Amino acid sequence: TQLLEQSPQFLSIQEGENLTVYCNSSSVFSSLQWYRQEPGEGPVLLVTVVTGGEVKKLKRLTFQFGDARKDSSLHITAAQPGDTGLYLCALTKQSGTYKYIFGTGTRLKVLA
């Protein structure tokens, strides 16, 4: 059972467009991570957020952690074909546990 909802499930856009994907939970997070995964490979960490309201930028990617620490978003500016992949969020529900729960992911395709 997945406790994290990610939306949208699929997204196909043209190169140069902006997009936002979302990660929501009914539970408060201790920390949250975003990963990108390409077919046949393991997930690659993009960012970790631990503080409510935190905003982190990674080049054209902007990650936001909700104030209540129950949601997060990833915004990509001027998407490129190299951004294509499965975007996963993962959380730990509370301090002291190291079990990460993953969402089902958003599959992004950026068309040239």
Next chain:
Amino acid sequence: DTGVSQDPRHKITKRGQNVTFRCDPISEHNRLYWYRQTLGQGPEFLTYFQNEAQLEKSRLLSDRFSAERPKGSFSTLEIQRTEQGDSAMYLCASSSQGYSGNTIYFGEGSWLTVV
């Protein structure tokens, strides 16, 4: 390369056979995790170790599954009497003890196909 490595990358086996996967974590990491991922889904937690101690196991880890980390370094995941439903990618990850969100790093996965 000092990333998480997994072996084999691909395994095709007949139903009923046993298979074993190996994971070598990042050398200074004392936590090691196993996840399973099927097509269209995010990774599902199976188990994790802190050093050689197996601290948590998912209900997904049936009695046909066993994981070990005998010396607190590499780990093995064995599946006995494989079933077609075991077909998936088995991911290993590791992390170091400490704050900063306990970032975990994944290997490239071991694909299992049970025919």
